[in-house]
Amino acid sequence: MEATVPGARPDMVTSVILHQVAAGMRPRYEQWLARIIPVAATFRGHRGVDVIRPPEGSQTYTVAIRFDDLACAQTWFQSRTRQLLIDEVEPLLAQAEQVNTVTGLEFWFDHPKGMGPPRPYKQFLLTLSVIYPLTLLVPLAVRRLIGGLPLLQPAWIERLIVAVIIVSLMTYVIMPRYTRWLAAWLRR
Template identity: 30%
Template sequence: MNPEERMPDDDDEPVTVLVTRRPIAGMQREFEAYLHGITEAASKQPGHLGTTIFRPSGTKDRAYRILFRFDKRSNLARWEQSEEREQWRERAAVVSEPREAVVETGLEAWFTVPNCDVPAHPPKVKMALVVWLGIFLIVTTLMLILMPWISHWHLIPRTLLFTGIVVALMTWVVMPLLTRWFAGWLHPKR
């Protein structure tokens, strides 16, 4: 992300960054230390929602896929432009080949493919089924828990509360779990 770039407020949405890095031959231990360090550093940043590391799956594939999730594009930009991030870039240059990065937003970000250098998403029907399952689980649970307390509320405030909770839980709790649990079905090995 260009340090001069400024995001308008209406484009300040949650983002997922898929970074692909390959360690330099003989630098595996140093690369693992780098991964541990940058993951810890990113976790302390405002708006950081989590980091997932997918290590190489075979002997021929040396690529590590690292997913960084942030609540807002502006928080990602703040991290990318920080002095600390620049220091991690310098360390990465010593232990790995140049990175490949893709920034995803919206529903597709929930389904980022960990074993692919380019963004590729499962079929829309699979994405829809997983999203439906997540919403079904949340709505059913909320109806059991919240409705006795808020059923007397007017429709608009009740719906605002209900949908706000559904969106927050889907984004930060349920979809990360479901995409991990259904990874084999969503992204079968070719």
């Protein structure tokens, strides 16, 4: 596991794991995957796992596992539990797993090795298509919710609350799903 990404904050860690499954081993790999995901969830700081199954003609699984911070991710990656599970899956893989650890918002547009990143205009359009509606809807919802609370009335507090909600939704809810949904378009 790479210890850090230059200039990155050591929190909100996502590790992207690529598994090139050997021919004919997908059913056994899927069984192994169904076992390891709940095990990882028992580790401190675990925030979830996304599995991107191979497109037609490929055998490469992309597994994104998220943790609260770098220390939590390292605890999982260095654990005896994970090592035993990796030892078990290695015969099913055509090559050793590849792990890349990213922090914060970088994961939105992470790409498998050998493939270039999505074109900048596509990253721009995709991000804009999420942020613009959020900047319209979230402030309205916040004003309705805090309308009667005098301590939260200063404009800077309302804007801070709006920013926290938008960034949280982008990072943890919308972008991981949206980029997965539009992955084929992003890679074209």
